[in-house]
Amino acid sequence: DQQVKQNSPSLSVQEGRISILNCDYTNSMFDYFLWYKKYPAEGPTFLISISSIKDKNEDGRFTVFLNKSAKHLSLHIVPSQPGDSAVYFCAASGNDYKLSFGAGTTVTVRA
Amino acid sequence: DAGVIQSPRHEVTEMGQEVTLRCKPISGHNSLFWYRQTMMRGLELLIYFNNNVPIDDSGMPEDRFSAKMPNASFSTLKIQPSEPRDSAVYFCASSLREEEFFGPGTRLTVL
Numbered sequence: 001d002q003q004v005k006q007n008s009p010s011l012s013v014q015e016g017r018i019s020i021l022n023c024d025y026t027n028s029m030f031d032y033f034l035w036y037k038k039y040p041a042e043g044p045t046f047l048i049s050i051s052s053i054k055d056k057n058e059d060g061r062f063t064v065f066l067n068k069s070a071k072h073l074s075l076h077i078v079p080s081q082p083g084d085s086a087v088y089f090c091a092a093s094g095n096d097y098k099l100s101f102g103a104g105t106t107v108t109v110r111a
Numbered sequence: 112d113a114g115v116i117q118s119p120r121h122e123v124t125e126m127g128q129e130v131t132l133r134c135k136p137i138s139g140h141n142s143l144f145w146y147r148q149t150m151m152r153g154l155e156l157l158i159y160f161n162n163n164v165p166i167d168d169s170g171m172p173e174d175r176f177s178a179k180m181p182n183a184s185f186s187t188l189k190i191q192p193s194e195p196r197d198s199a200v201y202f203c204a205s206s207l208r209e210e211e212f213f214g215p216g217t218r219l220t221v222l
Binding site for chain 1: 144153166210218
């Protein structure tokens with residue numbers, strides 16, 4: 001049973017424009033959310049996170065928004081750069097620190 | 112710190128053979144996770160350990176899969192006997208809190 005869902009398997013965006021990645025979750029016990037970025041032949045690396053007590057967290061070009069009532073979060077990348085081309089995983093955890101991952105969204109930034 | 116270390120990076124074996132994947136977590140981390148990445152299911156949690164004790168192995172697909180963590184600096188994931196459908200990338204990750212740090216993965220191909 002997939003508790004974290006990324007319904008868009010891929011996203012193509014022009015360099016300089018905004019990339020918006022979406023993620024939905026079903027478990028209301030999740031209270032911490034993370035985004036990971038993965039390049040081919042490498043392990044996922046942590047990108048940004050947000051606690052359920054916040055609705056927005058910003059780090060440079062990356063902003064994560066959390067809508068708890070809708071059980072939805074999104075990652076905005078502005079402006080998108082060619083180096084942002086990767087697979088992005090959404091993840092969520094409750095009080096056991098165990099992460100549940102989405103299936104990933106492949107982002108391609110076009111020059 | 113060298114990060115999470117996994118070996119081998121690539122493994123090619125024949126159906127029916129035993130496969131052992133190895134992981135050295137980041138020193139000081141008290142949780143260790145084994146994941147499998149496939150195109151269809153994304154990142155699946157197989158098992159996780161806390162303080163060397165298996166906490167949740169509900170993601171282990173079959174009895175053919177087993178994992179051990181004899182000490183805080185080493186873990187193994189064993190598949191015996193291996194089958195072609197086990198072909199995937201297997202990641203090990205370690206953490207102290209919510210943020211998990213991933214190793215580079217082992218690409219397993221079972222012929």
